[in-house]
Amino acid sequence: MSPSDADIQNIDRLIHEPSRLTIMMHLYVVESADFQFLQHQTGMTPGNLSSHLRKLEDAGYVEVTKEFLDKTPHTALKLTRKGREAFKEYRRNVKRFIDKLPE
Amino acid sequence: MVMELLMIANYFAIQSFICYKVVCIFWLKIMTKQNTLREIEKKAYMSYHQDGLLDIFIGLYALAFGLGIIADKILEFGFGVIMPAILIAIVLPIWIEAKRKITMPRIGFVKFGARGSNKLFALLLGLTVAGLGVFTLFGFFMMGQNGRPWWIEILFQYGMIWIGLGAAVIGSLFAYTMGLKRLYGYGLLTLGLFASGHFLSIPFEYFLLTIGSVIIACGAVLLAQFIRRYPLPKGAPENVAQ
Numbered sequence: 001m002s003p004s005d006a007d008i009q010n011i012d013r014l015i016h017e018p019s020r021l022t023i024m025m026h027l028y029v030v031e032s033a034d035f036q037f038l039q040h041q042t043g044m045t046p047g048n049l050s051s052h053l054r055k056l057e058d059a060g061y062v063e064v065t066k067e068f069l070d071k072t073p074h075t076a077l078k079l080t081r082k083g084r085e086a087f088k089e090y091r092r093n094v095k096r097f098i099d100k101l102p103e
Numbered sequence: 104m105v106m107e108l109l110m111i112a113n114y115f116a117i118q119s120f121i122c123y124k125v126v127c128i129f130w131l132k133i134m135t136k137q138n139t140l141r142e143i144e145k146k147a148y149m150s151y152h153q154d155g156l157l158d159i160f161i162g163l164y165a166l167a168f169g170l171g172i173i174a175d176k177i178l179e180f181g182f183g184v185i186m187p188a189i190l191i192a193i194v195l196p197i198w199i200e201a202k203r204k205i206t207m208p209r210i211g212f213v214k215f216g217a218r219g220s221n222k223l224f225a226l227l228l229g230l231t232v233a234g235l236g237v238f239t240l241f242g243f244f245m246m247g248q249n250g251r252p253w254w255i256e257i258l259f260q261y262g263m264i265w266i267g268l269g270a271a272v273i274g275s276l277f278a279y280t281m282g283l284k285r286l287y288g289y290g291l292l293t294l295g296l297f298a299s300g301h302f303l304s305i306p307f308e309y310f311l312l313t314i315g316s317v318i319i320a321c322g323a324v325l326l327a328q329f330i331r332r333y334p335l336p337k338g339a340p341e342n343v344a345q
Contacts, residue, residue: 029144030213037211040333041147074212 007100010093012086014059019044020052024079024087027062032078053077061086144215145282151213152283154206155325158318160198161289164190166315172308205326209333226280230273263307267297289318 015024019042026041027033033041039049056062061083065076079087171186244252251259258265274290277283293314300310 025140025143026147029140029216030147031216033147033213034211036336037147037213040150040210041143076212 004100007093007097011097012090012093014055014061015086015090017052019048020056023049023052023056024061024083024090027077027079028084028087032076035075035077038077056083059083059086147213148215148282150210151206152281153325154202154329155322155327156198156201156205157283158285158289158322158325160194160322162315162318162320162322164194164315165311165318169308169311169315172311176308205330208335209329222280226276230276261301263297263301263310266307267294267300270294270297285321289314289321292317 015021022042022044023038026038035046035049035053039046042049044052053062053064057064060080063078063080063083065078067074067076167186167190174186241255244255270293271290274286274293278286278290296310296314297307300307
């Protein structure tokens, strides 16, 4: 059985982009992290990370909270419930797609 | 001629598509493995505990315990009991403050899920219950009217080795639970030193001082490496989404 068009269509293109997938993966394994930690872990530049985060925030996958800690601006990031569900669904769909590929 | 060119173009298009698919499948296979997520979680966790602060505080604890016993002998006052109690009360707030001042400005802040802390709490609870059980059992047999049983005599005779073994087991349990391999090393070091202490007849507290100093030195090296690897960001704070 080979994958159908529907299998490919089911894959969330917003998450599928490698940089955003990396961000989603790193946020999925923690409860929350700040911008600096995520930047160290992903190895992305601040501008690149910021632009991808905005897209994920617009989709409602990431919650961005800006606050001050000891008079220093601080950006806390966490996956929303919708984001967690979307990532789980993405993994299921990709796995299904791969399983259907001929050897 | 046109047909031939079209065929060549088609051939290259198919080859490129196959290459693209192979790369995509390889990437997707990596991303869908549960192991990869575990490794990412481990990497995040390890980077947060490679600052050596934990080691420095474990070492300080052993050092203070040893100094407490020495002071106890010299001044004949219960420092050996008081020192660990004082340290327990002050070490945790200092450790949190050190994390906030040294680690967080360099690599940022992360909050891990409840799974890891639940495992650690279960281990601490288990060790406390086991410790209390052992002490109760010991007390029961020590105060028996028929004198000490033979196995307690053996425990006392090889006391240093048993303490070393206990430290190695506890160190290994923490190493396994926290995923910090160097704790296995500290456990083995304690076992080795205490076992040699048994044969060399050197007092217990000097080994505590040695172990504490070695662990502090390891922690200081890790801290220096951490500070070199993650310097403080210059100029505008990086911790802000633009």
